[in-house]
Amino acid sequence: MKFVFTLITALGLLAGATPAAEPLNTVCPISGKPANPAITSNYSKTVAVCCNRCKAQFTAAPKGYLSNILAATAGQCPLSKKKSDPAITVTYSRQVAFADAASKAAFDAAPDKHIKEVRQ
Template sequence: MKHLLFLFATAALATLAPAAEPLNTVCPISGKPASAAITSNYSKTVAVCCDRCVSQFNATPKAYLSNILNANGVQCPLSKKKADPSKKVTYSRQVAFADVGSKATFDAAPDKHIKEVRQ
């Protein structure tokens, strides 16, 4: 019975969305302290091949950021198998900036700058 409950709990947790990353304290463009008043929301959705890859991604989304940025829509960015358009994952986070100019630079090419976001 305990084993069955453990499996059920594990399956239920795997379907939950990952916790949001904390707001960064350093501007990814200028390197200056970021302001929580100047933010942008980044989001990128890609298809993966299976529920296992969905669970892997949801467990540690930031670990797969490079894979997500390089996704081609045909191949799963995690397993490299054929992607299933019905199985999707989304990397998203809110990003803070030091000034509106930095925000504008980020917003013009977010995929180029998202990897520079640090805590």
């Protein structure tokens, strides 16, 4: 049975299956009230980095580089501060839950302003 599970897991990875998504936050980043998992928004921001080493660093721990991604300057790698290569990009993405529709609307209007407030 263990062999079958390992084989299924390996086939899923070969087929390009993505790992499980990060759990939703439990507190609304706008209101501070308990988040409703039925009210969500997807946040995504893509920036260019300078090299595959920076890309690997980001991929290993994307949450650690959120501030860098938000402060990214066009033409500059947000990790090393060297000149970025437009052909090498990284994307920070996160599904965010909210307490109510008004909080979701406020987030959607200015997601970069509120994404740092998202906590587990």
